[in-house]
Amino acid sequence: MSANIRELKMTDYVRWGILGAANFARAHMGPAIHQARRGRLCALATSSEEKAAPFAERAPGLKVHLSYDDLLADPEIDAIYIPLPNHLHVEWTVKALEAGKHVLVEKPLAMQAADFAPVIAARDATGKLAAEAYMVVHHPQWKKAKALYEEGAIGALKRVSVAFSYDNRSDSNNIRNRPETGGGAVPDIGVYAYGTVRFVTGEEPQSILSTEIERENGVDVWSHITARFPSFHYTGVVSMRMAPWQEVVFHGDGGVMRLSAPFNAGVYGQAEVELQGADLKVTRWRFPSDNHYVHQVEAFNASVLDGAPYPCPLEFSRGTQEMIDMIWAAEKA
Incomplete structure (x- = not known):
């Protein structure tokens, strides 16, 4: 068991940060992180304090970073939720993993199945949990x-x-x-x-x-x-x-x-x-x-804190993208 996991077990909750003040994060995942057992919404990275206001209303004491890199460098954050536009998911997931954070990233994680490779490699190299936010399988x-x-x-x-x-x-x-x-x-x-x-x-x-x-x-x-x-x-x-x-x-x-x-x-x-x-x-x-967003965060927290198997690993999500790749190829054929 790593020192990081032992420390989390002492506090028994995961300290979350959100990378970007997306509407979906404000309406669904921000509240879910706040409500989920064994998790706490602690920080948000966004371009303005104004965009952070709705998040702070739900999470008093929320720390606001005005750059994404500052959030990733925050030593008081254990896990990052990424609701950025689709084409940015792979880049920032890898950056967050390499910064020592666990990552839950919105779907689709990648635009093609081959792009899962650097994310899986970073997950395996860092020993951190990385997963696509495929909430339905938790319902x-x-x-x-x-x-x-x-x-x-x-x-x-x-x-x-x-x-x-x-x-x-x-x-x-x-x-x-x-x-x-x-x-x-x-x-x-x-x-x-x-x-x-x-x-x-x-x-x-x-x-x-x-x-x-x-x-x-x-x-x-x-x-x-x-x-x-x-x-x-x-x-x-x-x-x-x-x-x-x-x-x-x-x-x-x-x-x-x-x-x-x-x-x-x-x-x-x-x-x-x-x-x-x-x-x-x-x-x-x-x-x-039942709120599948809350269930998803609770499953993620349990995996981080206890090492419980995560129900939706990256390999499963890559399989769905492989089917999408097949569809694009068939369309062109």
Whole structure:
């Protein structure tokens, strides 16, 4: 056990800093870090005190650094959360690891699977925890879905259908609508449409069967993807130009499992798992109050403090990016 881990065990909490005052960090991850057991939001790096004000309201005594490098050099910070634009994730994750910090970085961590290599190398060299902020796998809704699948509740899986959409066409300055910041619907929400299916089934795509992709200003805004996995067929739509909708269906020869609000539980709607058997009997499990952002931070804290295995390692996240790389390659073929 390292001296760093021993010191953290004495205080029994992780001291967090946030690299950038992003809207998402202010609305979701800042509050989650503050609420999570065994963690404390202690610092923020941003370009102005004004941007820091909403964070300080939730975390009295918050230390504000006016440069990212100053936050990384702060000896009183153990872990860094990075909500920067997508194209900056790899650079600042490696910098934070080399500065001796644990890192939780927003998805997608990288724009292509090969870019995971320097992050994994830095993680292994420093012995620090680094992970993509893939919060959904920490939610009991998805844990229940995985358990039901593994128990054989739907029999042999034949088909998976995923839909995830929202409409941000009116926000032209949004980083998701800008190619230079790694925008696009597939990088933003495709990671959920593809990664959660991999999480539940434990399978990897064998081939991309079809790609229909619409682009605006150099970014994908709508796509319909079909793929062949070893034991099932996949079809999925993700879009930034459709009315909000979220649904995942696992269809087997012995039943159907459907997840409502699978990606923004508590914001889009109530998280539920619905299981319909071959006899048409329906059983539902509801999760009205779970916050997957809080669960994610608590899992991260437990890994840092206790050495507990982290549920979503970089290798899993790289697998999702490999599927995205396959989609881009199929589109060009």
